[in-house]
Amino acid sequence: MCLKSFHIILVFLFCCLAHSSSFAGSRQAMETDAIPSYELAPFAKKIEKYAASKGARVFLIARLGSPKSELPENIEFTHVGLAVYSEIKTSTGEVLMGYAIHNLYQNANDLNVSNLIIDYPLDFFMGAAELKAGIIIPKLQLQKKLLASLASGVNKVLHNANYSVIANPYLSSYQNCTEHILDILFSSIYGIDDVAQIKANERAYFKAQEIKISPLKRMLAPMLSREISTSDHQGQIQTATFSTIAKFLNDYALAESSVVIDNSGVHLLGN
């Protein structure tokens, strides 16, 4: 009788979970549905050429790594990096002009740990669920500051290797890719690298995205997935997203433009 009741409860929980919004799709499905390289390569080049046509030396770039239908409301992109117009020396000694992307990536073997990795647009879009890119081109003055930050290694100083997918951007306990970019932005804007001061400024001027997640998932997720921590959240879960960074930059006149590029063309972000 006791077992039967427990079973009924589990079935009920399963049904509840099936109807609550998922955070994202599984990686296995993503690999199965991977966009072929012959489509990704020209798309990645198209993004580079768009940014170059706008004279962007440094810009924020985002990809959608899971089907939109599997993401929580208002999540448009799942990974953000900083693209820097660079001279790229190849393994054959050629020097090419293009964009190198400065990323915070999860460690493939240890998902709650991150590393700073430089890659290129094609690498960046590998694993994307859609041929869709988010681009924010900061004002030129901010681009200069961002480049100076990268040159002085501020990104390494601000890197926190403790990774959580839903890291609270107002605290420094964990950091995800988007929060890392946010921290670099605030560091560059204010010319500071003190994390406590950066977080204070973010609390004052940056509005994070609220993530709707069922109480049950919130309770169980950290136990079942090492890349998710909820210990840095009190009350509503909030995290930095590409869209909230775009809003912040637009609100303070720090962005030249914010667009989404897909196969149908270039669209203003949010439209």
Next chain:
Amino acid sequence: MNKLLLKSSILVSLLHVSSGVMAEGSVQHFGQSTQHVAQSATHSAKAVGNSVVGVTKLVSGVVAIPFKGLEAVGSLSETVGDFLWENASGNVELDVSEETVTAGPAPFLNNETLVIANN
């Protein structure tokens, strides 16, 4: 029978919670993917650099230096970079090479890439 049902229910429930909450986040894909690119291009897993996908030439990037040649990063383009940067209005079109650069295998498998990443 009840025990079997119970175990399978627990398993299904846990799997569902686990997969449903996991975000794609910032997982790095280039290690596996460049190998995939190379396979697409040459039907061989060993060649990553200088391969071709469709009409796109792929080359393996070794180091990338921001074009405004800053001392802390490097000095490949000191003169030209400084000139262009100081005179930039923010909307001057930049040149982009036609070749598609890839980062090569995952850093934990390739010391060279790891060094680049940690520079």
